[in-house]
Amino acid sequence: VTVFGAWSGRVTLQVPSTMTPGLALLRLTVEGEVVNSVLVQISGATPTVQRVEGTDQFVVDAGRPAAPGESLTVTFFDPSAPAEAEVRASEVSFSLGEVSLFTMRVERLAANVFQATVPLPRGIADGVYSFGVTVGGRNSNALTLPVRNR
Numbered sequence: 001v002t003v004f005g006a007w008s009g010r011v012t013l014q015v016p017s018t019m020t021p022g023l024a025l026l027r028l029t030v031e032g033e034v035v036n037s038v039l040v041q042i043s044g045a046t047p048t049v050q051r052v053e054g055t056d057q058f059v060v061d062a063g064r065p066a067a068p069g070e071s072l073t074v075t076f077f078d079p080s081a082p083a084e085a086e087v088r089a090s091e092v093s094f095s096l097g098e099v100s101l102f103t104m105r106v107e108r109l110a111a112n113v114f115q116a117t118v119p120l121p122r123g124i125a126d127g128v129y130s131f132g133v134t135v136g137g138r139n140s141n142a143l144t145l146p147v148r149n150r
Helices: none
Strands: 002-007 010-014 022-030 033-042 048-053 071-077 092-096 099-101 105-110 113-119 127-135 143-147
Touching (some): 048 127
Antiparallel strands (some): 092 099, 105 113
């Protein structure tokens, strides 16, 4: 594997995309000598939110914030999704700040690309919130989602 750095008992490395999720033996070798072997848990690659659209099909951004009570259409990429398996709405969750959002439906658009409908609850205060998706226990990186009452 590619090692990016090692210092103070820490190692930063890149897990190959071909690794199968599960347990793996990580053997550390320094100048030809094995210095430590550890068992590590390899998880699937994380999902990524690609696009968030409002009810009017415009992208939600600073110029077009989401509105409480509006249904959002979220397109996300899940590199670990099984090729033919159905992804159920109950297996996908979204969060807006500390609030868990209800997932109405999820459909597959392409091999690892999905689209979900997520209603924003009424009564959310104006602000910029962190927004993310969780699929099978794997969390995406959060993106910012502006919300403004109209």
